[in-house]
Amino acid sequence: MQNTELGIPTDELVLAPGAELATSTFELYLAVQELVNFRENLPPQDQKTLAINTYYEWFEPAVDKWMDVAKYKAMHRIRKALELNKTCTGDFIVKHSTSAVDATSCFFQIKEFWRQLAWPDLVGSYNFVVKIIDCICSAAVYYSDLLHQKLQDTGYYEDPTAFKVNGEMCVTVNDLEYVRRSLAALGTELHVDNILEAVEMATGDGNRQQWRNALYGILDGATTQLEARVLQIISRVAAKMRPALKKAMFHLAWSPDSLPTAEAICPLLEYLDSHLVALNAALLPRNFERVLHDVWDVCLLELGQQMDGNAGDKVAVFYERLYEALEILVDFFHADQKGLPLDQLKSATYWRVEQRLQYHKTETEGLIHLYYLQRLQDQLSTESIEYGVLSVRAYFNHDSLCVEVLNARDVIPLDPNGFSDPFVIIELLPRKVFAHCAEQQTNVQKKTLHPMFDECFEFSVTLEQCRVEGAMILFTVMDHDVLTFNDFAGEAFLALGNIPGVDENNTSIDNFHGLKTVELNLMHQKNKNHAILQTLESRTGDKMAQDFVKKQKQRISA
Known part of the structure; x- marks a missing residue:
């Protein structure tokens, strides 16, 4: 069956057989309960021996019927409330409707029924309180589904x-939030913790968490459904605002360079301010906060869209402006602690945008150095040996950096015969510091995955160069091919600041004797969408950037 006005299924609103007797039976229970309370006038020893003390056991079969009646009445009243729904008038802070008031009143009546029931056996009341919570939660979800359907039917x-504040939408999400909040205190109002303690003491199995999960799982599930429904409705706000935000963000990004960022961003801030002020007045604080989150995310996405693209068309001042705009937007949405908290504004999306802006602002040489610094950090944290291990030693003495490549093991096979012909290239980084030092390489070791090199190399460098922040040795293991290009087998990094002779805590050394071997796990770059490489690749007119990206793409793991 369907309600013709709301399209509501009514089959579930039919009372079970025998439920019509529930009201009179409950009245009898209350009368007996009142009679039993008179035992307080008897001597204590007589109170414990009364047969009527266990009166509640007589009514156990009736409790389910009472629950059925409570659920039926709640569903029926919620359906009727939506048929007669009106927006509340008067001096309310924000708009809501009569149906939300009626729904929470239904919940109150069910809780009042439980209070009057005052079931004496706490352990035995566990199953009953589960049904009470299920009854209220089912009614709340039922209400949210009907209310959402009503909004959806309006188109x-x-x-x-274009976006404009929709009064019916505001009332709907406020109604749902009122109902959701009424569920939040349900556990406390029904004294659930007391019941759980009694169950745990009676069973002695220490499974209180299991009992708690079974009970609160119903409540959490209903709360999550209402939250999801609110978010579904509110997500439409930011989606409808997005075209206007996109246009305003474009105006900001491509305004004349002579126009200060604070002026270029004005159309965007004015648009946001006009609509957010209206939404703030119409929505409950929690709902307005949800809107702010969505709109903030859209602003970040649109700013990112303007930032990305062909960097050849953009100069440094372009990214400086977007970076300044990002900070202005943070202040706008934070609103002197009246808006979103800073820790929520500076989300993962924010940091990705901020990082990419920093990359775009950085010159190519500096960006390449930053990439290698990240690879050095990867080296320090990697535990995987899937590409093999390289053993080396290094020390500094008298303006000379000495590097010994000892051996490698478990190099990946790159030839059809199941082996490789490995050799190692040694390079000092950053190139700006060690421009005079050409890369060197070992001899090729044929048909092996465990090559023995035992070769020493010397680089003429100063101690100051070795102590430059980020100075490092890059070891690249390649597979030698005669007819085709050499294949990349793996790379490893060694910080110069930690080697003997450079590290101030190490004594000077003049040979490899007694020097500890350093084992470096060989690595591949596994991030195909590395932000630095993407930034450099966008610099189509920059030969250094393009050459570096081409080289690194050969090192990305398939």
Whole structure:
């Protein structure tokens, strides 16, 4: 069966057989309960021996019927409340409707029923309180589904027009939030913890968490459904605002360089301010916060869209402006602690955008150095030996850096015969510091995955160069091919600041004797969408950037 006005299924609103007797039976229970309470006038020893003390056991079969009646009445009243739904008038802070008031009143009546029931056996009341919670939660979800359907029937999701504050949407999400909040205190109002303690003491199995999960799982599930429904409705706000935000962000990004960022961003801030002020007045604080989150995310995405693309068309001042705009937007949405907290504004999305802006602002040489610094950190944290291990030693003495490549083991096979012909290239980084030092390489070791090199190399460098922040040795293991290009087998990094002779804590040394071997796990770059490489690749007119990206793409793991 369907309610013709709301399209509501009514089959579930039919009372079970025998439920019509529930009201009179409950009245009898209350009368007996009142009679039993008179035992307080008897001597204590007589109170314990009364047969009527266990009166509640007589009514156990009736409790389910009472629950059925409570659920039926709640569902029926919620359906009727939506048929007669009106927006509340008067001096309310924000708008809501009569149906939300009626729904929470239904919940109150069910809780009042439980209070009057005052079931004496706490352990035995566990199953009953589960049913009470299920009854209220089912009614709350039922209400949210009907209310959402009513909004959907107005064409809310299909409306193609530009964003404007929708009063019915605001009332709907406020109603849902009122109902959701009424569920939040349900556990406390029903004294659930007391019941759980009694169950744990009676069973002695220490499974209180299991009992708690079974009970609160119903409540959490209903709360999550209401939250999801609110978010579904509110997500439409930011989606409809996005075209206007995109246009305003474009104006900000491509305004004349002579126009200060604070002026270029004005159209964007004015648009946001006009609509957010109206939404703030119409929504409950929690709902307005949800809107702010969505709109903030859209602003970040649109700013990112303007930032990305062909960097050849953009100069440094372009990214400086976007970076300044990002900080202005953070202040706007934070609103002197009246808006979103800074820790929420500076989300993972924010940091990705901020990082990419920093990359775009950085010159190519500096960006390449930053990439290698990240690879050095990868080296320090990697534990995987899937590409093999390289053993080396190094020390500094009298303006000379001595590097010994000892051996490698478990090098990956790159030839059809199941072996490789490995050799190692040694390079000092950053190139700006060691421009005079050409890379050197070992001899090729044929048909092996465990090559023995035992070769020493010397680089003429100063101690100051070795102590430059980020100075390092790059070891690249390659597979030698005669007819085709050499294949990349793995790379490893060694910080110069930690080697004997450079590290101030190490004594001077003049040979490899007694020097500890350093084992470096060989690595491949596994991030195909590395932000630095993407930034450099976008610099189509920059030969250094393009050459570096081409070289690194050969090192990305398939």
